[in-house]
Amino acid sequence: GEDVEQSLFLSVREGDSSVINCTYTDSSSTYLYWYKQEPGAGLQLLTYIFSNMDMKQDQRLTVLLNKKDKHLSLRIADTQTGDSAIYFCAESPGNFNKFYFGSGTKLNVKP
Amino acid sequence: EPEVTQTPSHQVTQMGQEVILRCVPISNHLYFYWYRQILGQKVEFLVSFYNNEISEKSEIFDDQFSVERPDGSNFTLKIRSTKLEDSAMYFCASSVSMNTEAFFGQGTRLTVV
Numbered sequence: 001g002e003d004v005e006q007s008l009f010l011s012v013r014e015g016d017s018s019v020i021n022c023t024y025t026d027s028s029s030t031y032l033y034w035y036k037q038e039p040g041a042g043l044q045l046l047t048y049i050f051s052n053m054d055m056k057q058d059q060r061l062t063v064l065l066n067k068k069d070k071h072l073s074l075r076i077a078d079t080q081t082g083d084s085a086i087y088f089c090a091e092s093p094g095n096f097n098k099f100y101f102g103s104g105t106k107l108n109v110k111p
Numbered sequence: 112e113p114e115v116t117q118t119p120s121h122q123v124t125q126m127g128q129e130v131i132l133r134c135v136p137i138s139n140h141l142y143f144y145w146y147r148q149i150l151g152q153k154v155e156f157l158v159s160f161y162n163n164e165i166s167e168k169s170e171i172f173d174d175q176f177s178v179e180r181p182d183g184s185n186f187t188l189k190i191r192s193t194k195l196e197d198s199a200m201y202f203c204a205s206s207v208s209m210n211t212e213a214f215f216g217q218g219t220r221l222t223v224v
Binding site for chain 2: 040041097
């Protein structure tokens, strides 16, 4: 079955780049997503990438997809304390918004 | 900005009791979903709902679970006889169509004692 794995914690200093990694098993995934969850809030879609793309950039966010290795990463440039949150990787075959989520990576940004 | 709202934020219930978790999706959305996250585990898909019927459900969504849209605005998840292992954060989500962005609520933490 589908499996999405992430490391649980990442700690960086303010101003540094953060790289959050994710691996997945389902080769039929059509879409891959990054969601952000701040304390007491819901899951907020940050960005997504189609499986036929290698890279997507959106302001401070860069998503890299290595389809051969089934590896997805999210790079946050110039990380700010406001970026402290849990980041979830998710994949979907593209139907009915049925996502398979990772466990989430808790990003701690130290001033 | 429109948002999905869930009530209550925290619900404590005794084992064996029925519980209803409520969600108000974004008003022009047509697809609705429930996910759950047991503490320390992954967010898991439970069910999707469209046109007043279940579109897809996971193995977790057994006969103890049901969903409905009773009044055209609320979207509810009912657990008939709660078990300790139903303790989790339950997230509701909605989307305009099946492959456009799903917006998630802030979650309801269900604690079964």
